[in-house]
Amino acid sequence: MTVNKVWTLKSIAKELGVSNATVSNAFNRPDQLSKKRRDDILESCKKMGYSGPNKAAQSLRNGRFNIVALVLPDSVEYMITDPVASNFVKGVSAVLENSKVNLLLFSGTSDSINAVSDFVDGFICYGSPRNTELIDQLRTTTKKVVTADFDIDRKASIGIDNEQAAYEIAKLAINSKDDDIAILGLRLLDSNLTCRVYDLPSSDFTCSISHQRLKGYRRAIKELDVNLRDDRVWNIPASKHNSALIAVREALTSSPRPNVLLCMSDLIALTAIKEINSMGLKVPEDIRVVGFDGIDEALHSSPVLTTVHQNSEKKGNKAAELFIDRATDSVLIPFHIEHGGSC
Structure with missing residues (x-):
């Protein structure tokens, strides 16, 4: 027998003196051969270094790869360190692994999904990607798409009612018409700068959970007849301590100093609490803080x-189930308010 040769199904069958179908059955349909015949063929193939029919070629022929690309809103490096995103990934992977489906993490900063589109069964997209061109590509791809935390009219999506959740927690935080409010927003602008927001870009508000949350805050503020100053909304580009700290310090040194901080993530809110404590102020006596x-x-x-509690792992579970079931549902999972001592 020839060893160290690049074997194909056809050449290995010829070497063994059997049909192509017999070799294929030994690897893929063991019920079609006797145990001894199958074992003999597999043992011979092993000795010659042949590991079986080309899986990629098989996948191309049958159109199934058992791989799902999880499109993240930002770089893979950033997202796997974010506790909310990592819980979502954990939920997706648990369901896919149970169904013998592999998971490919795909950066939302990439140029195009076309790099992987031909080799995956479809996409689960978690949040609106930093590269907005990916959204148009996801809208038009022929592959299955499930979106989480935003909707692109692909008939399968999962999320919570972000506007209602923000509305409820804002109403809980605001006690008086005289309250002075600051909103520490997350990615309200397509910018890497921590800065004040005076004008929002004209965009589809249903596509951004941050814009939905801002809408909920503003609805509560209007209903409670409280004034939100024009310079009291911040854009924070990433849910990280250093990015949040810039906005927190600007807010806390504003005059008059706000006594209510509506934060679009828990990491932003925790940064705020730590800074408030370091200034010798008290939460909630001097400043009330809520997260998300x-x-x-x-x-x-x-x-x-x-804070608003959403079960990100359960959201990931459901996103994967929608994909596997080829569902066309738009699903909202419940949220609830975790009552702590910060307001």
């Missing part, structure tokens, strides 16, 4: 953070 997400760290802050 319900991450584990929020339970260990001093005081414990009042």
Whole structure:
């Protein structure tokens, strides 16, 4: 037998003196051969270094790859360190692994989904990608698409009612018409700068959870007849301590100083609480702070953070189930308010 040769199904069958179908059955349809015949063929193939029919070629022929690309809103490096995103990925992977489907993490900063489109069964897209061109590509691809935390009219999406959740927590935080409010927003602008927001870009508000949350805050503020100053909304480009700290310090040194901070993530809110404490001020006596997400760290802050809790792992589970079931549902999962001591 010839060893160290690049074997194909056809050449290995010829070498063994059997049909192509017999070799294929030995690897893929064991019920078609006797155990001894199959074992003999597999043992011979092993000795010659042939590991079986080309899986990529098989996938191309049958149109199934058992791979799903999970499109993240930002770089893979950033997203796997974010506790909310990592819980979502955990939920997706648990369901896919149970169904023998592989997961490919795809950066939302990439130029095009075309790099992987020919080799995956479809896409689960978590949040609106930084590269907005990917959204148009996801709208038009012929592959299955499930979106999480935004909707692109592909008939399958999962999320929470972000506007209603923001409305409810804002109403909880605001006590008086005389309250002075600051909104520490997350990615309200397509910018890498931490800055004040005076005008929002004209965009589809249903596509951004941050814009939905801002809409909920403003609805509560209007209903409670409280004035939101024009310079009291910040854009924070990433849910990270250093990015949030710039906005927090600007807000806390504004005059008059706000006594209510509506934060679009728990990490932003935890940064705010730490800075307020370092200034010798008290939460909630001097400044009330609320967050959004319900991450584990929020339970260990001093005081414990009042926040919107969403089950990101369950959201990931459901996104994967929608994909596997080829569902066309638009699903909202429940949220609840975690009552801590920060407001």
